[in-house]
Amino acid sequence: MEKKSTKYLYMFIWPGILGFLVFQLAPIIYAFVLSLYKFNGFTPPQYIGLENYINMFKDKGYWQALGNTLYMLVFQLPLNLVVALLMAVLLNRKLKGIGLFRTIYYIPTLLPQVAASIIIMTLLSNNYGLLNRALVLMGLKPVDWLFDPKVVKFSLILVGLWSVGRGMVIYLANLQGISPEYYEAADIDGARSIQKFFRITLPLITPSILYNMIIEATFIFQLFTPSHIITKGGPEGASTFYVYKLYTDGFRHSKLGYASAQAVILFFIMIFFTLLSMKSSQSWVYYEGGTR
Amino acid sequence: MNSKILKKETGKILLYLFLILLAIVYVMPFAQIIGNSLKTYWETQEIPPKLLPKIPQWKNYIDIWNKMDIPLVRWILNTVFTTSMIVIGIIVSCSFIAYGFARFNGKGKNFWFSAIMCTMFIPIYAKIIPTYVIYGKLGFVDNFLALIVEPFFGSAIYMFLFRQFILTIPRDYDEAALIDGAGYLRIFTQVIVPMLKPAIAAVAILAFVAAWGDYFTPMIFLRTPAKFTISIGLAFINSTVVSGRSNAHWLAAVTVITSIPSLIIFFSAQKYFIGGLTVGAVKG
Numbered sequence: 001m002e003k004k005s006t007k008y009l010y011m012f013i014w015p016g017i018l019g020f021l022v023f024q025l026a027p028i029i030y031a032f033v034l035s036l037y038k039f040n041g042f043t044p045p046q047y048i049g050l051e052n053y054i055n056m057f058k059d060k061g062y063w064q065a066l067g068n069t070l071y072m073l074v075f076q077l078p079l080n081l082v083v084a085l086l087m088a089v090l091l092n093r094k095l096k097g098i099g100l101f102r103t104i105y106y107i108p109t110l111l112p113q114v115a116a117s118i119i120i121m122t123l124l125s126n127n128y129g130l131l132n133r134a135l136v137l138m139g140l141k142p143v144d145w146l147f148d149p150k151v152v153k154f155s156l157i158l159v160g161l162w163s164v165g166r167g168m169v170i171y172l173a174n175l176q177g178i179s180p181e182y183y184e185a186a187d188i189d190g191a192r193s194i195q196k197f198f199r200i201t202l203p204l205i206t207p208s209i210l211y212n213m214i215i216e217a218t219f220i221f222q223l224f225t226p227s228h229i230i231t232k233g234g235p236e237g238a239s240t241f242y243v244y245k246l247y248t249d250g251f252r253h254s255k256l257g258y259a260s261a262q263a264v265i266l267f268f269i270m271i272f273f274t275l276l277s278m279k280s281s282q283s284w285v286y287y288e289g290g291t292r
Numbered sequence: 293m294n295s296k297i298l299k300k301e302t303g304k305i306l307l308y309l310f311l312i313l314l315a316i317v318y319v320m321p322f323a324q325i326i327g328n329s330l331k332t333y334w335e336t337q338e339i340p341p342k343l344l345p346k347i348p349q350w351k352n353y354i355d356i357w358n359k360m361d362i363p364l365v366r367w368i369l370n371t372v373f374t375t376s377m378i379v380i381g382i383i384v385s386c387s388f389i390a391y392g393f394a395r396f397n398g399k400g401k402n403f404w405f406s407a408i409m410c411t412m413f414i415p416i417y418a419k420i421i422p423t424y425v426i427y428g429k430l431g432f433v434d435n436f437l438a439l440i441v442e443p444f445f446g447s448a449i450y451m452f453l454f455r456q457f458i459l460t461i462p463r464d465y466d467e468a469a470l471i472d473g474a475g476y477l478r479i480f481t482q483v484i485v486p487m488l489k490p491a492i493a494a495v496a497i498l499a500f501v502a503a504w505g506d507y508f509t510p511m512i513f514l515r516t517p518a519k520f521t522i523s524i525g526l527a528f529i530n531s532t533v534v535s536g537r538s539n540a541h542w543l544a545a546v547t548v549i550t551s552i553p554s555l556i557i558f559f560s561a562q563k564y565f566i567g568g569l570t571v572g573a574v575k576g
Contacts, residue, residue, distance in 0.1 A: 006397075006399055009398035010392075012388055012391050012476075012480070013389050013393060015444070015445050016408050016445070016446040018445055019445025020407055020411065023423075026422075027426070028422075034425070041425070090307070090310075095304070095307075095308075101311045104319065110501050110551075110555060112522075112526075114523045114530070115547045115551045118543065118547045119547060120321060123321045123325075127341075128341045228507075229527055229530060243415070246420075247420075263420070266418045267418040270413050
């Protein structure tokens, strides 16, 4: 059986290899090539070497978009990870009706992206939104959530908390897999809940922290729909994130070569971030059974 | 002793209070959109806004189909078609490929497995320009093929999920069938696939929610309104509301309608959903 195994392996995995070559590798290579050309999609492409990359360095809009995305990464990523974990810990007990709460917190992640954007836009609307109405009723000042360049990213971070359920269910599953014996042993030793959390729970859920970190980071790098539906990247470019910039340059301004150069850099950023998470995980992710 | 019980009970009540408060925050956005969908046009324009209409206008949910001058039914049928093709493509290709990776060893296995896994981190946005150019040459632009061909060639995350699941099925089943003279293709379709039901359900739900709610890919490739999926259509209605050519109460109703299929799918198979989501993360 072992001898012929290679044959059977490829009999089953060939569609995956084909998909990898045609739908993943080829576009990435082609993006590299296109990034060296001036190309509007209609007239023949014109070779310009690294000019697209040089222009990118001089393009203030590009730096702003990159900065906006990194801003979200720095503030939204840790916030989401922590809040999702807190909620999972809170919901990880056998109480009546706890399943209902889990479901309620999870539902927003199921919404179609455009529907979610419209729902958020309605809630945060200056005059028609219930959030500002609630603030006024509590005697506070209404906030210009979506059209003040200083506020809009903060609003989107808040909105991000609405879909924190995505990470929460991963943590929950991990928490439920922890053997109660650990806690019983700690109880006998007289450990406090805080100690139990930091000494037992936290180390044992590091695998799902890593998983959520990578998944949430890819979500942040791909933040597009709210900018496209709600703010059009504004005000003053404050919600123009990386892929929104790439999209407008490529498809609105027909600068396909320039957008490809941005895509190439995005590709490297993603690879870098993923490798960094994986590499660093060796020092902080704990796998039961001892192999690190 | 009594004070200890008291302390425990108070803690429980405080926890419930907090959970309820949080639930209200989470439900609020839905409440306003559902409220708006049942208002008259003028009620949506009231300042300050009210959560609920005086009299619920259920007829809004009838009017959106025939008074808005847009092919709403067509958009939904388009989305049903593209979504089902994507889900079928993913289930067929990913379970098939996963069986190969889970059961056989051979030269190049690790290389191809890692290569395919890496694509999980390549965002569609990094590939969209070349894909657009290539699809343009193939005649895929403004064509559903742009959405439904790729899923038939595997998708890293779902393939991984199937592989993890197949690894939990003892090889004895395969070997027993082999002794009975079955080929691997038959073993896969007649022995393995029936046992994959929970994984298939989980992947179907995950892929459905993603495909039904996808905006970027269809928005790039589909051009004529008759070909729109519901998400592009919804964005279109939204842009006409912003520019004052359509009505906020209808927009709200269509938003609700668009969200319902994913919720139904979720509630009908909730247990598979959570299990499916987590098999990859926890078993690593």
